[in-house]
Amino acid sequence: MQNVAEGKTDVAAVPFILPFLMSKGAGPYAKLGKEKGAELAGNLAVLYTYRFGGMSVWSCDSSSVKGWGDLEGKKVINGPPRGAALSNARALTKIVTGLTDGEDYQGVQANWGQMVKTITDGSGDAMVLPIYFPDIRVTRAAASGSVTLYPVPKDVFEGAAMQKYLKSPGTGAFILDVGRIKPQDGVTIQAEDGVWRSPATVGGEVVRTDMDFELARALTAAMIANVDAYAAKAPFMAHVALGELDPAVTGMCGPNPIRYHPGAVAAWEEAGHKVPDCAKP
Structure with missing residues (x-):
């Protein structure tokens, strides 16, 4: 995740406890300090979310x-x-x-x-x-x-x-x-x-906030269009909450410091979903 925040990697699967800790300069990010940690966490955005398991x-x-x-x-x-x-x-x-x-x-x-x-x-x-x-x-x-x-x-x-x-x-x-x-x-x-x-444990596909709008929209749209295919190929995928937007399920909003990428919001809304206001950038 830190590599994404620093621009060294484009995409990462991230448990949402990590951006929270980074934003506080705590846990594995203690050496960053709170100010630098908050700055880096501010570079992160979400395309879509999922469960890492009950x-x-x-x-x-x-x-x-x-x-x-x-x-x-x-x-x-x-x-x-x-x-x-x-x-x-x-x-x-x-x-x-x-x-x-x-x-x-x-x-x-x-x-x-x-x-x-x-x-x-x-x-x-x-x-x-x-x-x-x-x-x-x-x-x-x-x-x-x-x-x-x-x-x-x-x-x-x-x-x-x-x-x-x-x-x-x-x-x-x-x-x-x-x-x-x-x-x-x-x-x-x-x-x-x-x-x-x-x-x-919940998390999601995390990118930088400066990812190209159309690229973020296309990546998110591809996931939305293939939710059923993923579940058919891998049975456990049926229960990882792909396609969910409810913050009680996704872990978005509240203490989570990161929000959906604008391109992701566009993809969700074009597919007929309502993105919670608290999860929008």
């Missing part, structure tokens, strides 16, 4: 963990040693259960390239990781034994703490009728009312 707990059926209520005292695989996934997993676990990593349960970290091995070799009793439908990590784990996925309980999801969290930078709501998810052998989704509820 987040919830899941476990092998052979495990003693049968949901959120069983995590205390257990080993929980919750992401790589650094990064958004680990922070999100810890925050979500705290909201749902009140438990703290290192005190109430033992977090287990592994790099993404080693994650499936870490899951299948018994290093953890449960996983709190990003989830797609279908998800390659879940699919590969299920090849070694059945697994069950547990969404966030409805009362917790609708509670004040979770609703506040869903409005934090780079986070959106992921609500999906389980009946719309294609069944997989060895994978069960245990949803109390047939609905998947979880937070999701």
Whole structure:
């Protein structure tokens, strides 16, 4: 993302927590300082948005963990040693259960390239990781034994703490009728009312604000015209919220410092969509 802001790269897939941190000169952008970070973040614009995955707990059926209520005292695989996934997993676990990593349960970290091995070799009793439908990590784990996925309980999801969290930078709501998810052998989704509820990491296709208007419009229009084709070629794409403009789903507006590129706004509106005023440049 910093390369895009500095004009070294034209396009990047960006979780929206990153522009927020850059604009504050925080996290991985602390060395930039707030003034320079804000300046660079001001160079960024969005063409369209998508989910990087939901987040919830899941476990092998052979495990003693049968949901959120069983995590205390257990080993929980919750992401790589650094990064958004680990922070999100810890925050979500705290909201749902009140438990703290290192005190109430033992977090287990592994790099993404080693994650499936870490899951299948018994290093953890449960996983709190990003989830797609279908998800390659879940699919590969299920090849070694059945697994069950547990969404966030409805009362917790609708509670004040979770609703506040869903409005934090780079986070959106992921609500999906389980009946719309294609069944997989060895994978069960245990949803109390047939609905998947979880937070999701959200982001989008990010360019510089000075990208040519017609190029930005053409790139965005191409995506809009092919949403159905993407879902047909890759089943998980049906649930990543391509084509959504609702800020509650996309993570636009609010604390997110970047807005749609003017060319992207034109493409959306030409396709018959209404772009929220708060997301316009």
